[in-house]
Amino acid sequence: xxxxIGPLDLGAHVDEALAVQAVAFGLASDEIAVRRQIVLRHMxxxxxxxxxxxxxxxxxxxxxxxxxxxxxxWWSSMVEPPLRAxxxxxxxxxxxxxxxxxxxxxxxxxxIGRALITTITDGATEPRSILSAIDADGPARSLYxxxxxRDLARRVRFPxxxxxxxxxxxxxxxxxxxxxxxxxxDRP
Numbered sequence: 500x501x502x503x504i505g506p507l508d509l510g511a512h513v514d515e516a517l518a519v520q521a522v523a524f525g526l527a528s529d530e531i532a533v534r535r536q537i538v539l540r541h542m543x544x545x546x547x548x549x550x551x552x553x554x555x556x557x558x559x560x561x562x563x564x565x566x567x568x569x570x571x572x573w574w575s576s577m578v579e580p581p582l583r584a585x586x587x588x589x590x591x592x593x594x595x596x597x598x599x600x601x602x603x604x605x606x607x608x609x610x611i612g613r614a615l616i617t618t619i620t621d622g623a624t625e626p627r628s629i630l631s632a633i634d635a636d637g638p639a640r641s642l643y644x645x646x647x648x649r650d651l652a653r654r655v656r657f658p659x660x661x662x663x664x665x666x667x668x669x670x671x672x673x674x675x676x677x678x679x680x681x682x683x684x685d686r687p
Contacts, residue, residue: 500554502553502554502606502611507559509564510539510542513538514535516559517531517538522603541564541598547565547566548619549563549619552615561600563616565598567596568593568594581652581654581655585651585652590627590668594625595671597628600612600639612639616642617646617675620673621672626671627669628673631665632664634663643669645674648667648669651665652666
C-alpha cells in the first residue's frame with residue numbers, strides 16, 4: 500500500500516486524526532472530546548504545523564503535529580520542575596515540541612512514524628526537538644532513541660495520566676539510519 504506523507508490541515512481533519520490516536524493510544528470517547536479542543540487550540544499557536552500519512556484513497560493512517568515550544572503552555576509548566584531538577588530546563592527554550600505522533604496499529608512498524616517525525620522536524624527552525632512519551636520500553640521510545648532523542652527527565656507525572664512519562668530531547672536534524680552496505684563489493 501502506497502502512503503503519502505504531506506501537510507495536513509489538522510483543524511479540518513481533527514476527527515480523523517483523533518480516530519487514529521484513539522486506536523493507537525487507547526482513548527475513550529470522553530478523552531477524545533477533551534483532546535479535540537486541545538488540538539484545535541494548539542493549531543492556532545504561532546508556528547504550529549501538522550503532517551499526515553494518507554493512503555492512495557485518502558485515508559489518514561498516521562499524523563504528527565508540533566510547534567515551537569512555549570514556556571507559558573501547560574505542558575511546559577508540567578515538565579519544567581523535573582527538567583530543572585536534572586539540569587535540563589534549558590531544553591524548554593529554542594526547541595520544536597512534538598505534541599502528538601500516532602500511527603494506526605495496522606500500519607505501525609513500516610517506517611511511517613519515523614518519516615512523519617523526521618519530515619516535520621526537518622522543517623523546524625529551532626536547533627533541537629523535545630517531546631514526552633510513556634516512560635516504558637516499547638516501540639515509541641525505541642524509535643525516539645534511534646532518532647537521537649535522549650532522556651531528559653523520567654517518571655514525569657501528568658495529572659490526568661495513569662502512567663509516568665519520559666521527557667526526551669534531540670538535536671536537529673534527527674539521526675538517520677546508516678545506509679545498508681552492499682555485502683558483495685564490486686570486483687574489477
